[in-house]
Amino acid sequence: MERPLPMRCSQFPLNTLKETPTEAEVISHQLMLRAGMIRRLASGLYTWGPIGLRVLRKVEAVVREEMERIGALELLMPAIQPAELWQESGRWQKYGPELLRVKDRHNREFCVGPTHEEVITDYARRELKSYRQLPICYFQVQTKFRDEIRPRFGVMRAREFIMKDAYSFHADVDSLRTTYQAMFDAYSRIFTRLGLKFRAVEADTGSIGGNGSHEFHVLADSGEDAIAYATEGDYAANVEMAPTFPSKPGRATGTAAMNRVATPNAKTIEEVAACLNMPTNTILKTLLVRGRNVPAVAIVLRGDHELNDIKAAKHPLIADPFELITPSEAMALTSAPVGSIGPMNLTLPVIVDFAAADCVDFVCGANEDGVHITGANWGRDLPEPVVADLRNAVEGDPAPNGMGTLTIARGIEVGHVFQLGDTYSKAMNCEILDEQGKPRTTIMGCYGIGVSRIVAAAIEQNHDTNGIVWPVPLAPFAIAIIPINGHRAPDVQAAAERLEAELTGLGHSVLLDDRGLRPGVAFADMELIGIPLRIVVSERGLAAGEYEVRLRRESANHSVSVEQLVGWIAQHL
């Protein structure tokens, strides 16, 4: 083990804040600012201070080790990339204003790389000539830039951020799958080693295309993504991806009589529900969307459900990309404002979500301003519905793996593995010669980890009212030594220094607080910055031959004898 350098507060200043800067909204951002890990330079741009950088390096080290373990080769590509490459892949046009474009003094166009598919593909097409060189996987840890519309949450969604990105090249799909699985396993090991609670979820392949993609999410209530996972078994997916199912055949029979009722000024489902004093799940909402071959298609959902536009866009009748028609177009087609549209007597194709198709005695718009219909039933008042899966899964839906039901949790996306296919290799002509000496387009995979985001995500998951509670593998220092009255009691000071040398010699990273401050201040600082283990050296303790130790994740002190300390640490840290 590499022997760490001992650190003292006199050489390694802590610059902590007692008060939370107003700019910070989420806990991780507040604590990182207070602990002095990061300082803001401009919107979405942060300087990493000494403490923050130590944590960042810890993450990097684990990521690097696991990448090397599966045979990935580290390289480093430029942050600035020529426009020609992006024009070749077609993304110069496709990528929006998120791509920061710059010109050099000769007026040549470049961009600050938000990702490196083009650069790596260009590199690979020059380096790789033969199937014998495949498969191969490159990775780098590098600063990326995405000109986010609204950077927020500190380093969690910054414009400039550090990412580990890896790209693999293959002669065939089987080889891609093998590497994909190896990468998936490496990611699982990385997050496990970092001490984080996470889930790998099936993800949408998005606009990049291709198939086979998983996102790795750190679970935290403040997460921006909703994840659906089965109460039993290991099924997990982005809520957008989780399918819902038709219920068993045999819908209940409606008993209510159909009525037209006035619902003046009730535009939204909530307003209709309040107006009629009915729960939202008995009301059906009708949305008009652009059709693939017709001007509009009506989608019917239960009032308490949310439309899933990814699912909708895959429906053969619905336009891809998905788009709602405008209120004025809707008015022209149905002669009712959007708040009062319903499936009854519509001249448009009507597609009904599975759950909405199960409803009986339901409420829906009457296609007349300010009027709704109550007690409506499929097959009686309306034709039997054409059904489809069109909504987001919700808590309690049957799990797609057939085991139990779905639970919804929030997650922070920290990793993404993706079977890219030949999107880039084809566009950029990255070919090798196969066994027959024939040129063949390579197949690619790409794999990202948000290194700087992991730091924030770890804090979201591990903190208390006193500050950060680092998992040991991420901690800037493993152990804090606090001498009480060290400057006045030479034996205490000497004992603390001996302990520092001993623990450092054993490979622990140690921060000795030699500031001579009141104990409360020292304790509070070490707790804020989240040091996993605190050792207090005092006259009282030395007289008894003991140290007082405390784990950051606990709130009780332990008295440990001088002789047993090393063993105790080995056992508890």
Add this chain to the structure above:
RNA sequence: CGGAGUGUAGCGCAGCUUGGUAGCGCACCUGGUUUGGGACCAGGUGGUCGUAGGUUCAAAUCCUAUCACUCCGACCA
């Protein structure tokens, strides 16, 4: 880009309504007393009040423009 809001010392804020030349807490510096859970006393450093114009004898305060930042939304992964 649409909506809302905020810019006063490193951080958190007051002062603005009713113009009179800037203040509080924390942090920082000096001296002293303290020292097991964010000490106390005394003294001190630090701000052309986001910027530019305008009104006025006089602008942090009123007016106009502009910039930056924050929040909500759309967008992105």
